[in-house]
């Protein structure tokens with residue numbers, strides 16, 4: 001983990017309430033797709049965790065949805081620096097996926113799939129990506145995934161764009177060797193049930209410290225308690241214990 005000051009290079013709206021921010025700084029602690037950063041914001045005691053979407057040279061890209069005070073503050077920032085903790089979380093393991101992985105992202109679970117797709121394509125995997133949204137106005141990053149060279153399917157729940165339905169509806173007709181996913185918990189549960197291979201999923205939980213010190217993000221797994229921020233946020237399908 002590293003703490004650093006990052007300079008805001010760009011902060012633009014991708015949809016009504018989803019923004020893309022590019023930051024310049026020391027990205028050396030970021031070692032795997034699926035890791036996250038933790039951002040300090042004025043007047044807020046707790047940092048806000050956001051997934052790494054991309055790293056290129058000394059530039060870090062994050063994509064965030066405005067849901068409350070912290071993300072609303074971020075959306076207003078056009079220049080200046082931010083205090084960011086980098087290199088948090090375990091990230092996805094790229095060694096287990098065979099030659100035809102499928103990546104499923106739902107809403108703001110889409111961003112971590114981008115760096116993951118980029119790394120898997122660099123390993124010459126045949127990468128399929130399923131991006132799930134509620135409706136057409138929420139869709140973002142389809143073009144960016146296509147430009148990487150992935151096979152891209154977009155689903156919308158109301159059918160206003162792409163395939164009508166959930167990411168799992170698109171998954172059922174696919175031929176894949178492994179899955180990676182990130183999104184809201186109901187989606188993760190559905191992917192867990194619908195998938196016919198092993199895979200990895202990234203979990204979100206409200207966080208205190210974000211680096212393993214407060215135990216605030218502990219959850220029960222098949223192999224005992226784990227901290228989402230430290231031993232997660234990515235877990236293997238086989239270790240997940242659904243509660244409730």
Ligand SMILES: Cc1cc2nc3c(=O)[nH]c(=O)nc-3n(C[C@H](O)[C@H](O)[C@H](O)COP(=O)(O)OP(=O)(O)OC[C@H]3O[C@@H](n4cnc5c(N)ncnc54)[C@H](O)[C@@H]3O)c2cc1C
Nearest residue numbers: 048049050051063064065067068069070071108204205206
């Ligand atoms: C590992 C990790 C990676 C994440 N990556 C992204 C990302 O790439 N893009 C993105 O937009 N968001 C991401 N999030 C969620 C993001 O951290 C929260 O949306 C953000 O902290 C909200 O801050 P706020 O001050 O705007 O909202 P708050 O005022 O703190 O909360 C507003 C609303 O959002 C809910 N909320 C806040 N934090 C979380 C959380 N961690 N999980 C679920 N619900 C929450 C609250 O319950 C409340 O209803 C991630 C969370 C985690 C734990």
Ligand code: FES
Nearest residue numbers: 208210214215229
């Ligand atoms: S948030 Fe403190 S241990 Fe995970």
